[in-house]
Amino acid sequence: MNPEEVSLPGPPASGRAGWTFLTNHGHVLLAVASDPEIRVADIAGRVGITTRAALQILKDLESGGYLRRTRVGRRTFYTIEPHQHFRHPTEAAREIDGLIRLFSDPAPQER
Template identity: 45%
Template sequence: MSRETGEKDPQPAWPEHEAAPAWTFLTNHAHVLLCISREPEVRIRDVAHLVGITERAVQRIVLDLERAGYVVRVRRGRRNRYEVREHLPLRHAVERHEQVASLIALVAGKREQGRPP
């Protein structure tokens, strides 16, 4: 039952005896960006663990985000600190009218309300 409407929850699009599909609504680029926005001094190793991809894949994604101007890396001693440029628009034509800050707020807002991200 849905807590909000009191209606019965819809059935999943796949049978219960089968594993859920492996796809997600957000890309690995979005996952990495969200990890960096939550913890600007996060280690690549920790991002890889959280997202479920290799450290090398995270390095490539961070480089993509840097080259596109969405992330700025600042060296702090032996560590890196990442700054997310939240004012920039999302990249896809469907959501280009929204800023990166909207994506971060959407995901962070769910977590603050005790709901899973």
């Protein structure tokens, strides 16, 4: 298995290879949004990727203007840059803030 793929519980319903609606970039962004003091190793563990992949994604997000990196001593902190737009032309009119809000709201409770 590719270390950047996350295995989901249970077999895919279609019998085809598993996929998700959010990319690893989206999951990393949401991890930083949920905990600005999160460590890179914890991001990698949460997303299901290697630390090296997490660092590359953080670099991509920083160079794309979606987050800002700040060093304080030996620690690195990431801050989400608000009001940035999605990259794909279909969603380019929307800001990432909506995605972050969607996933920061408590999950609906099962009935």
